[in-house]
Amino acid sequence: MKIASWNVNSLRVRVEHVSDWLQANSPDLLCLQELKMVDEDFPIDVFSELGYHSQFTGQKTYNGVAILSKEPLTNVVIDMPDFDDPMRRYIAADCPLANGETLRIVNVYVPNGQALDSDKFQYKRAWFAKLQAAMKNSLSANPNTVLVGDFNITPSNLDVHDPKRWEGKIHCSDIERLMLQKLMSEGLYDTYRHFNADGDQFSWWDYRGAGYRANEGLRIDLVLSSSAMLNKAIASSIDESPRKLERPSDHTPVIAEYN
């Protein structure tokens, strides 16, 4: 079982990159964020021709999340329970595992937050608290849970190209890292970090300035595995190759593989 997460920053612009990546990597599940398109425009046929089912929730201009899958998904849930939010940031579904068990896959696009003193940060906090409640329920309902997405939080300074420059800033603040730690204390593990002790490995690089060429990045896209799934995990990596393409997303896929 190969699971990947990729913030594509407009699926309309990136549909070729996604198609090429699906064919080259053949993931069982590809979770996308920042579709920036309404449901009517989702390229279902492009992916079905490659052997993938699509579950998605879109929105004009902003947000939007999708799960592409080789196997049909069931029990699809769009939006977090008890959280009235027009932004399309959450989709979850059940996916069959080879051993006959079921995987609960949850795909999120966590609010950016903009700045610690902004209203948008209060929204990020409220949203994240709801996510923790949803994951607590999900984990007790199904121990085989994987939560992926763009978290817009660096777990630690290992995940920041220049910790001094980012100290206390959005994505790198103590308060956000505590939010993430609290969420993970429900029983979720940073799968990439489990297999990779080294820093300077990033999933996002700013379009501005030197950006990718200077490796000025952050690791904010995560695959969080429940303990049952971590026990099945055999590898996790970041594939930088799509970031090198013409007109790339500013994020690149994060991958985890399970037995």
Added chain:
DNA sequence: ATGCCCGAGAACCTCGGA
């Protein structure tokens, strides 16, 4: 340096992203 670049929508600028 609340900037640099990018995408969307609507109009040739603003908003949001990270």
